[in-house]
Amino acid sequence: VADMGSLINKMQSIKDAWTAARDVANMLFIFILLYLSIATILDLGVDTKKQVVRVIIMALLINFSLFFTNVIIDTSNIVATGFYNRTMAYADLKNKGNALQGITGVFMGAMRLESLYNPSDPGSSPIGDQSGSNSKSASQLTTAGILTTTVLGTFFIFTTSMGLLAGAYLFAVRFVVLIVCMVFSPLAFAAMAIPNEKYSKKFWDALIPQALFAPLFMVFLFLTIRIVGSGEASLSGQDIKVTNGVINLNQMF
Numbered sequence: 363v364a365d366m367g368s369l370i371n372k373m374q375s376i377k378d379a380w381t382a383a384r385d386v387a388n389m390l391f392i393f394i395l396l397y398l399s400i401a402t403i404l405d406l407g408v409d410t411k412k413q414v415v416r417v418i419i420m421a422l423l424i425n426f427s428l429f430f431t432n433v434i435i436d437t438s439n440i441v442a443t444g445f446y447n448r449t450m451a452y453a454d455l456k457n458k459g460n461a462l463q464g465i466t467g468v469f470m471g472a473m474r475l476e477s478l479y480n481p482s483d484p485g486s487s488p489i490g491d492q493s494g495s496n497s498k499s500a501s502q503l504t505t506a507g508i509l510t511t512t513v514l515g516t517f518f519i520f521t522t523s524m525g526l527l528a529g530a531y532l533f534a535v536r537f538v539v540l541i542v543c544m545v546f547s548p549l550a551f552a553a554m555a556i557p558n559e560k561y562s563k564k565f566w567d568a569l570i571p572q573a574l575f576a577p578l579f580m581v582f583l584f585l586t587i588r589i590v591g592s593g594e595a596s597l598s599g600q601d602i603k604v605t606n607g608v609i610n611l612n613q614m615f
Contacts (some may be wrong), residue, residue, distance in 0.1 A: 366439055366537065370432075370544070379545040380428050387552035391421050394555055413557065420555040427547035431569065435540055438573040445580035449587050529579060536572045543569045 370376055394417055401408040423430075543550075543565065550565030 366435070366540075370541070376541060376544060377428075380548065383546055384424060384427070384548040387424055387548035388421070390549075390552045391417060391555065394552075397556075408557065413555070417555045420551050424548050424551045427551045428544060431544050431547045434569060434573050435544075438576050442576035442580045445577065445584050449580065449584045452584070452587060529583075532575065532579070536575055539568060539572045543572070 395414075398408065398410055398413050398417070400406075402410045546565070550562050553559070553561035553565070
């Protein structure tokens, strides 16, 4: 996201494709004016003066279609980068002194996933009274406790991995869609010159949601990191407890 602008500037093929789309759009204005002429002669009920003004305005703005599209994309990327930097700064603060760094370190550190299958590890013991009767060594584990640890541990790892993988996939889709919008932006501006706005609406319906996706994703990622980092989770033997959360299953079996 942060390097998208510089990466696109290095891709000359995008500018060449946009130039070709702009030339096609300029030819469309000839047919639009021809349509308006015929509509005026046949008195088809078209507001010719209004449409001619729209054609002139769009014919001028079409040369800046790539600029306007880039402004929307760059604005969303700047906001997203700001929240990403705040997220990474908070993650570095929480991971200070730990081997794991970044967003992964916050999740792994809070949920103790790295020591999930090592219940004898003191770092994976339950939160709370770790010296009393609630603490269990590896020899005290029951079959139900091992099964609970395995199932819930697998669930945490799977959901966290799938969430981040889905985010990466959506960012890849966003990158492709935004490039397509940049290339075909002249045609979208030309479509705004015709009375039927459904074609230009498709362009804006593709551009705006994809532009907003990055900052919204980073906002919710930042909130998630703050929530996860504010508490700690532990899965050890038969004890499962999450502070500042909703899961509190202690001595289930």
